[in-house]
Amino acid sequence: MSDPFEATTATLKDVAREAGVSTATVDRVLHGRPGVRDATIRRVKDTIERLGFRPHAAAAELARGRSHRFCFVMPKNQNVFMAEIVEHISKVRVWLAARRTLVDVVETDVFDADVLAETLEEIGPRYDGLAVVALDHPRVRAAIDELVGLGVLVVTLVSDAPSSRRAYYVGIDNIAAGRTTGTLIGRFLGGRSGKVAVVAGSLSLRDHAERLFGVSQVISADFPNLDLLAPVEGRDDDDHNRALTRRLLDEHPDLVGLYNIGAGTTGIGTALIESGRAKDVVFVGHDLTPQTRRFLLLGVMDAVISQNPGHEARSATRVLLALSRNEPIVAEQEYIGIDIVIRDNLP
Amino acid sequence: MSDPFEATTATLKDVAREAGVSTATVDRVLHGRPGVRDATIRRVKDTIERLGFRPHAAAAELARGRSHRFCFVMPKNQNVFMAEIVEHISKVRVWLAARRTLVDVVETDVFDADVLAETLEEIGPRYDGLAVVALDHPRVRAAIDELVGLGVLVVTLVSDAPSSRRAYYVGIDNIAAGRTTGTLIGRFLGGRSGKVAVVAGSLSLRDHAERLFGVSQVISADFPNLDLLAPVEGRDDDDHNRALTRRLLDEHPDLVGLYNIGAGTTGIGTALIESGRAKDVVFVGHDLTPQTRRFLLLGVMDAVISQNPGHEARSATRVLLALSRNEPIVAEQEYIGIDIVIRDNLP
DNA sequence: CTGTTAGCGCCTTCAT
DNA sequence: ATGAAGGCGCTAACAG
Numbered sequence: 001m002s003d004p005f006e007a008t009t010a011t012l013k014d015v016a017r018e019a020g021v022s023t024a025t026v027d028r029v030l031h032g033r034p035g036v037r038d039a040t041i042r043r044v045k046d047t048i049e050r051l052g053f054r055p056h057a058a059a060a061e062l063a064r065g066r067s068h069r070f071c072f073v074m075p076k077n078q079n080v081f082m083a084e085i086v087e088h089i090s091k092v093r094v095w096l097a098a099r100r101t102l103v104d105v106v107e108t109d110v111f112d113a114d115v116l117a118e119t120l121e122e123i124g125p126r127y128d129g130l131a132v133v134a135l136d137h138p139r140v141r142a143a144i145d146e147l148v149g150l151g152v153l154v155v156t157l158v159s160d161a162p163s164s165r166r167a168y169y170v171g172i173d174n175i176a177a178g179r180t181t182g183t184l185i186g187r188f189l190g191g192r193s194g195k196v197a198v199v200a201g202s203l204s205l206r207d208h209a210e211r212l213f214g215v216s217q218v219i220s221a222d223f224p225n226l227d228l229l230a231p232v233e234g235r236d237d238d239d240h241n242r243a244l245t246r247r248l249l250d251e252h253p254d255l256v257g258l259y260n261i262g263a264g265t266t267g268i269g270t271a272l273i274e275s276g277r278a279k280d281v282v283f284v285g286h287d288l289t290p291q292t293r294r295f296l297l298l299g300v301m302d303a304v305i306s307q308n309p310g311h312e313a314r315s316a317t318r319v320l321l322a323l324s325r326n327e328p329i330v331a332e333q334e335y336i337g338i339d340i341v342i343r344d345n346l347p
Numbered sequence: 348m349s350d351p352f353e354a355t356t357a358t359l360k361d362v363a364r365e366a367g368v369s370t371a372t373v374d375r376v377l378h379g380r381p382g383v384r385d386a387t388i389r390r391v392k393d394t395i396e397r398l399g400f401r402p403h404a405a406a407a408e409l410a411r412g413r414s415h416r417f418c419f420v421m422p423k424n425q426n427v428f429m430a431e432i433v434e435h436i437s438k439v440r441v442w443l444a445a446r447r448t449l450v451d452v453v454e455t456d457v458f459d460a461d462v463l464a465e466t467l468e469e470i471g472p473r474y475d476g477l478a479v480v481a482l483d484h485p486r487v488r489a490a491i492d493e494l495v496g497l498g499v500l501v502v503t504l505v506s507d508a509p510s511s512r513r514a515y516y517v518g519i520d521n522i523a524a525g526r527t528t529g530t531l532i533g534r535f536l537g538g539r540s541g542k543v544a545v546v547a548g549s550l551s552l553r554d555h556a557e558r559l560f561g562v563s564q565v566i567s568a569d570f571p572n573l574d575l576l577a578p579v580e581g582r583d584d585d586d587h588n589r590a591l592t593r594r595l596l597d598e599h600p601d602l603v604g605l606y607n608i609g610a611g612t613t614g615i616g617t618a619l620i621e622s623g624r625a626k627d628v629v630f631v632g633h634d635l636t637p638q639t640r641r642f643l644l645l646g647v648m649d650a651v652i653s654q655n656p657g658h659e660a661r662s663a664t665r666v667l668l669a670l671s672r673n674e675p676i677v678a679e680q681e682y683i684g685i686d687i688v689i690r691d692n693l694p
Numbered sequence: 695c696t697g698t699t700a701g702c703g704c705c706t707t708c709a710t
Numbered sequence: 711a712t713g714a715a716g717g718c719g720c721t722a723a724c725a726g
């Protein structure tokens with residue numbers, strides 16, 4: 001071999017010439033389209049192999065000239081985390097525009113199965129693909145499955161509907177997230193005994209229920225010195241959570257740990273500060289926001305469990321793009337990790 | 348109905364027609380090339396704005412038709428972490444091949460400034476860009492600067508040379524990584540008193556020195572109950588580290604914490620297990636490997652501080668590509684976080 | 695079954 | 711300072 005680059009610089013035309021066929025035939029073989037004799041297929045494949053030919057992605061994209069329309073279906077009353085995802089979608093728009101891909105965002109009540117399902121049914125068919133913050137409910141599953149049947153790509157985002165026919169889930173393993181919190185609280189307490197409280201938004205949300213499951217597992221299995229209280233629900237609302245926390249602190253002088261499973265962390269942190277017991281209670285919550293960042297630096301929160309909203313926004317679009325172009329997905333790149341953030345590794 | 352895509356689908360030709368100029372002129376304006384009257388520039392820019400025109404990335408790439416050659420300069424005696432980066436480079440090769448981009452990997456003694464500098468000087472000019480695991484040394488800096496002067500793009504990887512003219516650093520903030528470890532060890536010990544030992548590969552390596560600095564800061568400032576021993580150096584070698592650890596354990600019956608700053612974690616873990624004190628000593632090290640993963644699950648290690656090798660390999664290539672095409676870098680996407688990995692959030 | 699041919703949208707000489 | 715025209719490598723419609 002001469003120029004080490006030559007191998008990768010062969011074009012489809014080269015292959016055609018070398019194989020003694022037309023470019024159209026090479027193209028057919030390349031994409032497994034019918035209408036080519038087996039013998040010819042083999043000959044072409046050999047030449048491709050021999051020349052180390054790789055189709056030029058940009059040329060293919062240009063020639064295909066398709067454009068894609070995707071839509072993100074997001075919660076209507078966005079908390080900071082969801083708002084950040086939306087913000088990142090906007091940032092990716094420029095990049096996508098240069099690829100003739102358009103992404104819309106619609107907001108709906110993703111917590112009401114009927115409303116969500118209707119939204120999906122209505123807007124779904126207008127798009128090539130959807131990224132949905134899903135509710136795991138039969139009605140929603142049905143809507144997703146129907147769309148998939150119509151040829152619309154569906155990926156779930158942040159919250160999954162595992163039993164649906166969605167093509168992919170972009171988000172974290174919430175049981176593992178709960179377990180992670182359990183271990184952190186237990187370890188940070190270093191043998192101290194007492195009660196651990198859990199505040200959830202709503203336990204009918206799959207991700208909240210899963211996180212609760214995870215934390216319970218770990219606390220009961222590994223930390224006999226700790227006593228997990230029955231979870232309370234605060235609808236992800238700061239005021240509710242503040243009141244709930246106040247009550248928990250009052251009723252349990254021996255409260256040593258606190259886990260906020262959903263949003264509304266500000267309310268809890270405020271109540272903790274007001275009680276003067278912020279430093280005595282190990283407090284872990286989700287999602288890195290200006291508020292939780294502040295709480296970490298103040299020592300009110302001991303850790304934040306976080307999933308990178310930018311990564312999730314990009315990942316969802318990349319996955320949709322790859323799926324609709326029939327390109328492979330780099331699973332490793334799309335994996336969303338459970339980030340543990342403490343004061344010292346704040347991004 | 349009119350194509351809802353129309354707005355984003357305007358082409359350079361459309362702009363030319365609307366602005367009453369030729370496509371060549373639009374192209375000139377688009378890329379700020381000289382030879383266009385100010386008035387014309389304004390007119391074209393206005394039309395671009397008005398039509399919401401975005402150049403089609405694929406078309407541009409095709410027309411430009413350039414190809415790129417990059418090279419990763421990696422340590423010769425690769426530890427697992429470095430080997431994983433190399434592995435990921437191979438995975439990206441297919442993707443890159445479709446973009447007429449070739450990446451080589453050369454191995455050299457990156458710990459010897461002269462050898463590294465010579466390698467850089469020798470192979471650098473053959474490439475459009477280099478990703479280098481740098482040693483922060485005057486000789487190396489000079490070599491990097493010279494290459495940059497020749498028009499070769501240089502990014503540093505994992506280990507930086509901040510005062511050189513390298514275009515970018517792909518890697519973590521090592522001081523913060525050290526601080527993170529310090530806090531974790533301190534918190535996990537939950538008030539227990541005793542000594543904390545630090546094993547480094549070599550303190551003349553910038554990243555090792557920085558991690559030491561970080562951990563010292565935190566331990567001395569926030570954990571008066573802990574006593575940081577003078578660091579020992581084990582050259583990232585399992586056998587050395589095992590012997591060192593054995594000695595540390597012997598000499599300090601009150602050793603409660605252990606931080607391995609570099610590689611060779613297996614040796615330390617082995618010594619810990621052999622001593623029977625694995626559960627009594629909080630042990631934190633770097634990089635997720637099959638071994639450290641096992642140690643986490645066994646409870647021998649309490650946390651692993653890790654930087655995602657796949658992310659780093661992709662990031663370095665993306666940055667090199669973006670730089671050489673004069674495209675913007677998505678800083679947020681290329682940020683390498685300090686991952687805290689415990690038993691429960693293992694990927 | 696296979697080949698011909700006209701683009702896709704942009705970039706780049708080469709003229710003017 | 712500006713325009714005309716050819717081509718990058720692949721795809722797809724249309725012939726045969």
